[in-house]
Amino acid sequence: MTEAGAPRVAPLVVRDPAMRPAGELLRGPALTCAPETPAREAAELMTRAGRRCVLIPLAEGAHGIFTDGDLRRKVVAAGLTTATPVSAAMTAPVRTVPADRLGADVLMDMLELGVRHMPVRSASGALLGVLEDVDLLAAATRSGFLLRGEVARAADPDALVAAAARVPDLVLGLWRARVAPLDVSAILSVIVDAAAARALQLVTADRDGGAAPFAWLSLGSVARREAMPGSDVDSALAWADEDPDACAEDLMAIAARVHDLLDRCGFPSDDKGAVAARPRFARSGGEWLRATGGWIADPYQDKGIVMISLLTDSRVVWGADRLGLAAVVAERARANPQALRLLLREAVEDKARIHSLRQILTRRTETVDLKSQGVMPIVNVARWAGLATGSDAGSTTARLQAASGGGLLPDDDARVLAESFDVLQQIRLRHQCEQLEQGLPVTDELAIATLTPLYRSLLANAVREVAGVQRKLAYAGPAT
Numbered sequence: 001m002t003e004a005g006a007p008r009v010a011p012l013v014v015r016d017p018a019m020r021p022a023g024e025l026l027r028g029p030a031l032t033c034a035p036e037t038p039a040r041e042a043a044e045l046m047t048r049a050g051r052r053c054v055l056i057p058l059a060e061g062a063h064g065i066f067t068d069g070d071l072r073r074k075v076v077a078a079g080l081t082t083a084t085p086v087s088a089a090m091t092a093p094v095r096t097v098p099a100d101r102l103g104a105d106v107l108m109d110m111l112e113l114g115v116r117h118m119p120v121r122s123a124s125g126a127l128l129g130v131l132e133d134v135d136l137l138a139a140a141t142r143s144g145f146l147l148r149g150e151v152a153r154a155a156d157p158d159a160l161v162a163a164a165a166r167v168p169d170l171v172l173g174l175w176r177a178r179v180a181p182l183d184v185s186a187i188l189s190v191i192v193d194a195a196a197a198r199a200l201q202l203v204t205a206d207r208d209g210g211a212a213p214f215a216w217l218s219l220g221s222v223a224r225r226e227a228m229p230g231s232d233v234d235s236a237l238a239w240a241d242e243d244p245d246a247c248a249e250d251l252m253a254i255a256a257r258v259h260d261l262l263d264r265c266g267f268p269s270d271d272k273g274a275v276a277a278r279p280r281f282a283r284s285g286g287e288w289l290r291a292t293g294g295w296i297a298d299p300y301q302d303k304g305i306v307m308i309s310l311l312t313d314s315r316v317v318w319g320a321d322r323l324g325l326a327a328v329v330a331e332r333a334r335a336n337p338q339a340l341r342l343l344l345r346e347a348v349e350d351k352a353r354i355h356s357l358r359q360i361l362t363r364r365t366e367t368v369d370l371k372s373q374g375v376m377p378i379v380n381v382a383r384w385a386g387l388a389t390g391s392d393a394g395s396t397t398a399r400l401q402a403a404s405g406g407g408l409l410p411d412d413d414a415r416v417l418a419e420s421f422d423v424l425q426q427i428r429l430r431h432q433c434e435q436l437e438q439g440l441p442v443t444d445e446l447a448i449a450t451l452t453p454l455y456r457s458l459l460a461n462a463v464r465e466v467a468g469v470q471r472k473l474a475y476a477g478p479a480t
Helices: 039-049 068-076 103-113 139-152 156-164 165-174 181-203 248-264 287-295 303-314 328-334 337-349 350-360 368-387 396-404 410-436 451-476
Strands: 054-057 063-067 117-123 126-130 214-219 233-239 282-284 313-318 365-369 445-447
Touching: 039 068, 054 126, 054 337, 063 068, 063 117, 063 126, 063 156, 063 287, 103 117, 103 181, 117 282, 126 313, 139 165, 139 181, 156 181, 156 248, 165 181, 165 214, 165 410, 181 214, 181 248, 181 313, 181 410, 214 248, 233 248, 233 303, 282 287, 282 328, 287 303, 287 328, 303 328, 303 337, 328 368, 337 451, 350 368, 365 368, 368 396, 368 410, 368 451, 396 410, 410 451
Parallel strands: 233 282
Antiparallel strands: 054 063, 117 126, 214 233, 214 313, 365 445
C-alpha cells in the first residue's frame, strides 16, 4: 500500500504459470522459417535458440509447425535425408490459442490434441510466440490440474459428483501450501467450468446431432477466474437465430438439469437468479443483441448496468465460440460514452459501502461482507477501466494493468487497486478455508473479532486506499 508505515503483504508464492494468461508466459517471439528450408537447417536454428519447434508461415495467415519430434519420427526414422524440406514433415495448419487463455486450459488443449507446443496469437490475430508443455507444468497446481482432468472425464453424473467432492480438500491443500490466493481462485474457476462443461455433455448425451446447438456461458467471478469456495455459479445460454432445432423451453430445461447436477457437485446456482434456466438468461444471439442495445442506450432501465457487467465478464465454456457475447457487448458499450460514464458512476458510487465498512472497522458493528463491501468495488472499477481502454482482458488485475498501461488510471492508482484486491482476496480465502475446516457454511460474512491485528490493519488500509481512488475518479474523472 502507499501509506507510510502501513503493513504490506508480499505475494505468498510466485504466480503459478498454469494460472496465468498464455501471453504472459511466452519466452520470446516464435522461430520461423520458409517451407523450403531443409530439415537440417531448421534443426540447427532450434538448437542455437534453445527451442524445440519452428513455425512455417503459410497462405492467409496460417502456419505449420516442425518440431524436434518431427525431425526424429518423420525424417530420420522414416529414412529421409536431412535435406528434406520442412514442408514435407510439418503439421499444418497448426492449432493456436488466444493470448488471454489460461495456462491450465492451454495445457488441457495440449493433452487433448496430443501435442507439446501451442502457438499463441493476440486479439488481432498476430502470432506472438509458442508455449511448450514445460512452460506450464508447476508443482503447485499439479493436483488441481489432475482433478480438473478427472472432472472433465467423469463417466456419469455420480462420477462427476464424486470427483467434485474432492474440490474442498484441494482448495484447503493449496491454501495450506501458501499458494497465492489469485492462483487458488483461478484453479477453482477452471474446475467449476470443467464441471459445467462435463455436466452439459452428460445431460445432452442422448440428444441427436453432433455439434452443440447452443453455447453455455459462464458469468461472474467464475468467468473472471476469481471464484472463491463460497462462490455460486452464474450462467447464460445463447443459440443461433437460424438454428431450426433451437427451442428455448427445451434448452432452459437442459440448463435446469445441468444446474441440478452442479448443485449436487457442491457448486450452487446463483441465488439472485442469474442462471441459464431462466428466460432472462436464455436467448438467441439476435435476442441478446437487441436486448444489449436497449441496456446500453439506457443502463438504468431493466437492470441494464447489471446485465452489461455480467455479459462483459462472460466466457463460452461449452458450445460454439461464435455465440460468445463478451466481445460484442464490450464493443457496443465502448462506442457509447454515456454508457461508460454511467458504468463509472456506478463503480465510484459503490464507495457508500466502503464507508459502511470503515464504520465496521471502527467497531460500530461486528461483521463485514468481504465481497460486496470490499472486493466488488474494485471489480467494478476494473471492469469499467477495461472497457474504456479497449482491453479484452477478463480478470480484474489484468484490466487494471491495461488501464494503467493505456493511461486511463495513474500507475499508482492501478497498483493500489491491484494490491488491495490481492489483500482482500487473501483475507477472504483465509476466512472461507477456516469455515471449510470447521465444517461451517461458507460465506463472505466475516466477524471482525476473528481477525488478527495484522489482518485488521490490512483490511482497513485496503478499504481506505480503494475509497481514495474512487473519490479521485468521482471528482476528476479518468486520467487523460
